[in-house]
Amino acid sequence: MAATLLPAEAPRPRILTRLAAGPLRILISLIVPAITFLVLRWAFIFMRDTEADRIAIAIVALLIGVVGVWALYLVTDNLVSILPAGIRETVRPFVFVGPALVILAVYLVYPAVLTVYLSFFGPRSEEFVGLENYLFALASKDMVLALRNNVIWLIFVTSLVVSLGLIIAVLVDRIGRWEPIAKSVIFLPMAISAVGASIIWKFVYSFQPIQRPQIGLLNAVYTALGGEPQGWLILKPWNNFFLLLIMVWILTGFAMVVLSAAVKGVPAELLEAARMDGANEIRIFLGVIVPYIRGTIITITTTVLIMVLKVFDIVFVMTGGQFETEVIANRMYREMFTFGNFGHSSALAVILLVAVIPVMIYNIRSLEASRR
Amino acid sequence: MRVGYQTRRSSSGDRWRRIVSGAPVRIVVVLIALIWTLPSAGLLVSSLRPATDITGSGWWTVFSHPFEASVWTLENYEQVLTTHGLANAFLNSVLVTIPSVVIPITIAAFAAYAFAWLEFPGRKLLFVIVVGLMVVPLQMSLIPLLRLYTQMDLNGTFLGVWLAHTGFGLPLAVFLLFGYISTLPVEIIESARVDGSSPLTTFTRLVLPLSVPIIASFAIFQFLWVWNDLLVALIFLGTREEVAVITARLAALVGRRGEQWHVLTAGAFVSMAVPLFVFFLLQRYFVRGLTAGSVKG
Numbered sequence: 001m002a003a004t005l006l007p008a009e010a011p012r013p014r015i016l017t018r019l020a021a022g023p024l025r026i027l028i029s030l031i032v033p034a035i036t037f038l039v040l041r042w043a044f045i046f047m048r049d050t051e052a053d054r055i056a057i058a059i060v061a062l063l064i065g066v067v068g069v070w071a072l073y074l075v076t077d078n079l080v081s082i083l084p085a086g087i088r089e090t091v092r093p094f095v096f097v098g099p100a101l102v103i104l105a106v107y108l109v110y111p112a113v114l115t116v117y118l119s120f121f122g123p124r125s126e127e128f129v130g131l132e133n134y135l136f137a138l139a140s141k142d143m144v145l146a147l148r149n150n151v152i153w154l155i156f157v158t159s160l161v162v163s164l165g166l167i168i169a170v171l172v173d174r175i176g177r178w179e180p181i182a183k184s185v186i187f188l189p190m191a192i193s194a195v196g197a198s199i200i201w202k203f204v205y206s207f208q209p210i211q212r213p214q215i216g217l218l219n220a221v222y223t224a225l226g227g228e229p230q231g232w233l234i235l236k237p238w239n240n241f242f243l244l245l246i247m248v249w250i251l252t253g254f255a256m257v258v259l260s261a262a263v264k265g266v267p268a269e270l271l272e273a274a275r276m277d278g279a280n281e282i283r284i285f286l287g288v289i290v291p292y293i294r295g296t297i298i299t300i301t302t303t304v305l306i307m308v309l310k311v312f313d314i315v316f317v318m319t320g321g322q323f324e325t326e327v328i329a330n331r332m333y334r335e336m337f338t339f340g341n342f343g344h345s346s347a348l349a350v351i352l353l354v355a356v357i358p359v360m361i362y363n364i365r366s367l368e369a370s371r372r
Numbered sequence: 373m374r375v376g377y378q379t380r381r382s383s384s385g386d387r388w389r390r391i392v393s394g395a396p397v398r399i400v401v402v403l404i405a406l407i408w409t410l411p412s413a414g415l416l417v418s419s420l421r422p423a424t425d426i427t428g429s430g431w432w433t434v435f436s437h438p439f440e441a442s443v444w445t446l447e448n449y450e451q452v453l454t455t456h457g458l459a460n461a462f463l464n465s466v467l468v469t470i471p472s473v474v475i476p477i478t479i480a481a482f483a484a485y486a487f488a489w490l491e492f493p494g495r496k497l498l499f500v501i502v503v504g505l506m507v508v509p510l511q512m513s514l515i516p517l518l519r520l521y522t523q524m525d526l527n528g529t530f531l532g533v534w535l536a537h538t539g540f541g542l543p544l545a546v547f548l549l550f551g552y553i554s555t556l557p558v559e560i561i562e563s564a565r566v567d568g569s570s571p572l573t574t575f576t577r578l579v580l581p582l583s584v585p586i587i588a589s590f591a592i593f594q595f596l597w598v599w600n601d602l603l604v605a606l607i608f609l610g611t612r613e614e615v616a617v618i619t620a621r622l623a624a625l626v627g628r629r630g631e632q633w634h635v636l637t638a639g640a641f642v643s644m645a646v647p648l649f650v651f652f653l654l655q656r657y658f659v660r661g662l663t664a665g666s667v668k669g
Contacts, residue, residue: 044531058467061530065471069478077572092571093492100483100542101498107539108505111516118515168404174397184655185405188412191651192644193600195619199626199640200411203418203633213429215633217414220430249408310509313602317623332511333603342515349511356507 029082033075040068072099112353119346123339133347146326150309153244153327157308160248162301165255169263170285172256183260187253194250194313201246202318205232234323243325246314251307255300262296263289302359309355328352419637420444426633448638456635457613458642461621465599465646467530468609468617472537472598473591479538480545480590481553481583485575487546488554489561499550506543513539514607521608528615533608540604541594552586553579588657596647618643 043064046057076095080088122129137143168186172179189197206216210229214220219229232242266289274284290297312329319325321334328348335345417431422445425434434443453459486492487499517536518527526532556579564574580587602619609615611624622639625632 057530058463061467061471061534065534066474069475073478073482074572077570081570090492093486093490093495096482096486096490096571096575097492097498100479100502100546103479103535103539104502104505104542106520107517107536108508108513108543111513112508114516115512168401171397171401171404175401178398178401182401182405186408188648188651189408191596191647193602193619193647195600195602195622195626196640196644199622199636200415202626203415203637204411206633208427215427215430217410217430217432220432249411253408306507310511313619313623316602317626320627329511329603333606336515336518336607346515349509349514352509352511356509359507 026082029078033079036071036075040064040072043068115346115349118342119350120343121346122343123341125342129343133343134351136344137347137351142326143331145324146321146328146331149240149325150311150327152240153247153308153311154305156241157244157247157251158301158304161251161255161304162297164248164252165300166259166290166297168252168256169260170289173260173263183253183257187257189250190254194246195317197246197250198314198317201242201249202233205242207231207233233319233325236324239319239323239325243314243318246318247308247311251304255304258300259293259296262293266292302362306356306359310352415637415640418633419448419641420446421448421634423448423632423634426637427631448634449642452635452639452642456621456625456639458618458621458639460613461616461618462642464609464615465617465619465643468533468537468605469595469598471530471534472541473594475534476538476541476545476594477587477591480542480549481580481587482575483546484549484553485571485579487550488556489574489579490571502543502546506547510540510604518607527608528610528612530609530615533605536604536608537594537598537601541597545590545594548586548590549583552583556582585657588654592650592654592657595650599647 043060046060073095076098077092080092080095083091118125119133120128120130122132138147172182175182203215204217205219206214207219207229208214208216214223214229218232223229233239235242270288270292271284274288279287310329311327312333315321315325315327315330316333321327321330328351332345332348332352335341335348414431417434418426421431421434421443425443437443453462483502487495487502513536521527521532526535560578560582561574564578569577600619601617602623605617605620606623609617609620611620613621616624622636622643625635625639
């Protein structure tokens with residue numbers, strides 16, 4: 001989308017340069033930014049006004065979002081051009097990276113540092129409480145349950161997603177021209193929101209009293225096989241598994257698509273040679289394919305681990321963390337909004353961060369390795 | 373590999389291969405595809421049935437008489453769009469999503485270009501920090517940002533959400549765009565410089581047009597991420613009807629109307645319509661974007 005802006009935007013600085021020379025040029029270089037700044041300021045205040053007409057806000061918003069950001073860069077770059085030649089090219093790169101760095105500082109670095117700080121303070125961030133919040137986060141009865149559930153999610157979702165994804169990737173590789181359709185169908189849940197997926201599965205798990213016809217697929221099958229209808233979502237502790245199956249349903253297609261590309265990269269000669277050796281398909285799978293695509297399997301596993309660690313939407317929509325299905329991210333939200341305890345909430349966020357740090361280090365390392 | 377040594381056993385290997393790649397594999401794949409589709413199919417079928425039918429009998433029962441007009445209706449969609457305000461929420465989702473995609477792409481493209489082709493002090497260190505920020509859980513930002521927004525009167529405004537999505541999407545965007553822009557041929561960039569074009573013109577005339585594929589991949593990833601997001605929207609916009617996005621409205625409906633399936637089924641499909649459209653239209657970019665963006669915090 002940004003690329004389509006080029007013809008309209010790019011000629012402007014050139015016209016400016018041509019029109020303006022000497023003092024006039026400097027004057028324009030100062031007036032244009034001033035006007036841009038005023039327009040942006042007006043737009044900022046206007047968009048903050050929640051009473052204004054929504055359509056008007058929308059139009060201003062799109063103009064600012066699309067054109068305004070561009071104007072900001074063009075104007076600043078032009079402003080740099082009037083600097084003395086000596087420092088001009090030293091300053092210019094910061095026109096390009098500056099906005100990104102400022103936003104990252106405001107939206108990620110500063111909040112992260114403050115959250116760590118707040119995690120040592122009480123509910124309203126007024127009194128220092130030492131490690132009390134962490135004691136709560138790691139040892140209170142509620143949290144032990146939430147941590148247990150997160151571990152259950154991590155173990156089962158990750159192993160199910162990776163193994164199912166791998167098996168399906170190998171299977172669809174052998175069905176010929178139907179492969180793209182099968183892949184699309186299994187990948188599809190990845191496109192929809194976790195809220196949408198949760199509603200889909202809430203319907204599958206839906207429960208009706210015994211004398212009424214079951215409308216949920218699971219209870220219909222279960223009663224057809226002779227069981228009594230169950231309220232799957234309140235059936236402790238199994239309800240955790242019914243929730244995590246939703247995430248398996250969403251992520252398996254993703255794992256499959258990535259692993260399928262890797263499986264196709266296994267050299268045909270390698271497979272042929274193994275077959276010549278008389279290895280059966282299962283041994284080829286375990287002895288040739290899996291070792292060959294080990295790198296991809298590790299990448300997918302860490303990726304899924306991170307996603308599962310932060311699971312929020314599914315639990316929030318399905319049970320709200322009730323019936324012993326609480327997880328860290330949902331509890332963090334509840335501590336923040338329901339209980340208004342910023343100390344607890346911050347400590348939980350820090351725990352999530354600590355859990356992803358190993359992956360972060362791994363990512364930076366592999367990035368450096370790939371650039372070497 | 374002992375190629376050629378065990379030719380006598382290759383016939384049994386061949387048979388294995390034929391069996392494995394034959395009918396059983398197809399049946400298994402069809403079964404899996406069926407299991408993956410049935411839940412969504414059930415919801416779609418139900419969303420088109422009258423409210424009393426949905427709770428009165430299983431959705432699969434319509435297939436015993438699928439051609440009777442009385443078993444189908446569009447009333448549920450009409451109802452969720454009007455009385456339950458989903459049309460409004462849909463518009464809000466559009467308003468939140470478009471700038472939340474365009475702004476980070478613009479900012480990230482400028483930054484990625486500078487990291488890749490301009491010299492400045494601290495370049496390497498800053499880049500490593502940006503990449504490291506990619507996996508910081510956005511939960512780490514919520515409380516301080518909420519306070520900051522309260523001070524600045526940005527709570528419950530679209531502007532606040534755009535900037536939040538920009539901040540959370542930026543590390544990944546810079547990382548992806550850098551990966552692509554830094555591999556553009558040195559000769560092209562150098563010759564532009566020698567011809568006297570400024571960094572800005574090189575960027576707009578040369579680098580951006582060449583980077584369209586990666587921009588498209590990221591745009592689709594970010595689009596779906598923002599459209600499907602619940603947490604950021606809940607915290608910075610809330611569930612007030614004038615500003616709530618579609619996921620937040622749906623989540624609220626589940627809470628309040630947990631058993632009104634005619635509302636929930638139709639509502640869920642309204643929210644899925646756009647992602648599904650994007651999915652079928654741009655599947656290739658979609659897969660690439662998702663794969664690249666999967667570690668996003």
